[in-house]
Amino acid sequence: MPLFMDFHQIDGDAITEEDMYRAHLKDVAVQNKHGLIYRKYYLNLQQKTAFCLMESPNKEACMESHKEAHGIGACNVIEVSRDNEFIPFMGEGGQNEMDLALTVSGAIDSGFRTLMLVDFLALEEGHASMAAKILDDIKNHNGNLVKIPSEKLMASFIDAYDAVACGLEIATKFQPLKGKTIFSIGLATGKPVDAHGKDLFEETKKKVHVLSRLGLQLELCMDLDTKLAAAKSTGVSKIDSTTITVVDRTSYAEIENLDRVLLKNLNNSAFNSDALSKELGLSKTQTYRKISALFGIPPNKLLSELRLVHAARALRKGDKTVSEIAYDSGFNSPTYFTRVFRNRFNVLPTLMANFK
Structure with missing residues (x-):
């Protein structure tokens, strides 16, 4: 039968593991x-959340079963692929005698995960060898590789501390390659099923992609939830977090809106910093100050960087001409594009397809 996972926001202030077990027994009954078959459930008492894993003929059966047992349905139910989603994101932990999900180490599994997205592009030979080193780092820090349809590398971590330590180690490997490689590492922590999502870790995946896309200037950044989750670890004092940019909820909302506007206009050569200010509903001065504060560079520089990185990635694929990519990336002159690209990356656009 298909595999489903639901999300429950727990009401009440004095909920215990025993209370949740009694609720689980009502489901089983x-x-x-x-x-359907209830397999196990993930519990986070601090966040007052629970996530039930079950095999069911359909989503409706999951909802009706819970309504009969408790008089109310789950906040959300999604179908998940066992091999392509559940195992890569959640891992292969077991369960105790109360069907409460456990991690491989035997600890209670909250269901929350920290996702890491590594976006990098070699500007000379060595892309494949760097990818292999990153995969080793992920494995050595107890991460699970998640396959996504891009050259970026995503991993899921049960322990936010492991994710942060892994991100720092990968960033350290990139530092000597500045000028030869561009990179960004984003970290975000969240729950497997959101209130309105359709996919596993939908909101967290979206967040880590946004942080990674606009994080080329920040290099290594994480959301506030990751910082708070990692702070609970006994080993956190060993981490030098001074090189990590922490993005709070207000800043992320601003970054998310900026990401939406920039993606929509990336290939529009008429879109400049003035147009950006207008789309954001800010004055030129406000836009300059906000983007400079978030990324350390002015709006026109950020827009140029995103276009050049977009072009560099397209050039590596080698399936379009330099002129086509120049126009697709928001440049109205291939000659000007070639000059700007070479000045920025110290390599001709025509050579990018050779770097594997």
Whole structure:
């Protein structure tokens, strides 16, 4: 049967593991009637969340079963792929005698994960060898590789501390390659099922992509939830976090809006810093101050960087001409594009397809 996962926001201030087990037994008592099997549940008492994993003929059976057991349905239910989603993101932990999910180490599994997205592009030979080193770092820090349809590398970590330590180690490897490689590492922590999402870790995946896309100037950044989660680890004092940019919720909302506007206009050569200010609903001065504060560079520089990185990635694929990529990346002159690209990356655009 298909695999499903639901999300419950727990009401009440004095909920215990025993309370949740009794609630789970009510689910189990009616599961046969609805043709499903409750496998285990993930519990985070601090966040007051629970996530049930079940095999079911369909989503409706999951909802009706919970309504019969508790008088109310789950906040959300999603279908998940066992091999392509559940195992890569959640891992292969077990469960105790109460069907409470456990990590491989035997600790109670909250269901929350820290996702890391590494976006890098070699400007000379060595892309494949660097990817292999990153994969080794992920494995050595107890991370699971998540396959996504891009050259970026995503990993899932049960412990936010492991994710932060891994990100720092990878960033250290990139530092000597500045000028030869561009990179960004984003870290975000969240729950497996969101209130309105359709995919596993939908909001967290979106967040880590946004942080990674606009994080080329920040290099290594994480959301506030990751910082708070990592702070609970006994080993956090060993981490030098001075090189990590922490993005709070207000800053992330601003970055997310900026990301949306920039992506929409990236290939529009008429879109400049003035147009950006207008789309953001800010004055030129406000836009300059806000973007400079967030990324350390002015708006026109950020827009240029994003266009050049977009072009560099397209050039590596080698399936379009330099002129086509120049126009697709928001440049109205291939000659000007070639000059700007060479000045920025110290390599001709025509050579990028050779760097594997």
